[in-house]
Amino acid sequence: MRDFAFLEPATVAEASQMLAELGDSCRILAGGTALMLGMRQRMLTPGHLVSLGRLKALRGITFDAREGLRIGALTLHAEVARSPLVQAHYPMLASMASRVANPQVRNQGTIGGNLCYADPATDPPGCLMALGARIVVSGRGGEREIDIEDFLVDYYVTALAPDEIVTQIRVPAPGAGADGRYARFLRTAAEHRPLASVALAVRREGAFCVEARLAVGASTPIPARLRRAEALLAGKAVTAELAEETAAIVAADINAVSDMRGSESYRREMVRVVARRTIAELFGVASE
Structure with missing residues (x-):
């Protein structure tokens, strides 16, 4: 790890000014869990660290x-x-x-x-x-x-x-009947970074889905809303069959990545499985 200057601004405005003046030679330090790892591995070599600890x-x-x-x-x-x-x-x-x-x-x-x-x-x-x-x-x-x-x-x-x-x-404040579930898939119990994740936030009346917001992460370049799947769920009583159909749409619509952790087809399948289980468990319907 190369030497660097450690800066501690007292206000957000001061921190912002430091970033503007130092440009690419500096990095912000908040918790530091990712930054310190990158610096130890020499993937990042900033000349200045702007710590937000005093804010x-x-x-x-x-x-x-x-x-x-x-x-x-x-x-x-x-x-x-x-x-x-x-x-x-x-x-x-x-x-x-x-x-x-x-x-x-x-x-x-x-x-x-x-x-x-x-x-x-x-x-x-x-x-x-x-x-x-x-x-x-x-x-x-x-x-x-x-x-x-x-x-x-x-x-x-x-x-x-x-x-x-x-x-x-x-x-935003949760509306009437707000409910939700976050689920993910890890290849092994020792892993900390999910291979696929599904977040589903709904407004519901029992098994009836009034409104849905569904996002998939980890298997995509950035988390993504799945609006076609959301539209399929909204305004319906959720059944196991609807959960299965919605999950298939989720898997089909994502921009799945392929890398050392899993192929595109493998990631789509894991997203489909996680999405189906998430919907079924949230609404209390039978699932495989």
Whole structure:
């Protein structure tokens, strides 16, 4: 690991100015779980690290019945998982956060840092996409809010401008009958990065699906909404047959990747299996 200058801005504005002035020679340090690994492996060799550790305003979780959930970008995954507010109003999100990577990462890594890293095989992006999250960012031009579907651009690429910092994640208030499930497939129990993930957020009346938002991750370059599958579920009583048909559409419509972890056809099949089980378990219908 090469030598670097360690900078600790006292405000978001100061941090943004540092990013603008230093350009490609610097990296932001939030939790540091991914950054430190990249630096140790010499995949990243920044001359400056801009630490956000002093920015206490970027921590914490609040909830309002009208405005919804607000999560500070520096909030740890473990804090999201054990938050009574998240557990009460967004149990799918709490469940997902409790399974991110491993205990060490959950107690060091931040939700904002995770989104900025844009690793296609991590858990938070797809779950937050199904929940309709928006990302608040701040730079020299002021503050703006970006839909998570627009924030995630490509493999390890986001819509952040060079001087912008993620400050908060906003999740809309759950409507009447809100429910959801986050599920994933790991090839072995020792793995921490899913091969396929499915997040399904719905409004329901018993077995009747009023509205659905379904996102697939890990097997795609970035998490993706599956709108044809959502439309098939919406306005219907969910049966095992409908779950199977919807899962087949999900598998057919994804832009599946092929790499050392699995071929395109293998990933499509795993997504189909996870999607079918997720829908069936959420609505309490029989499944294979």
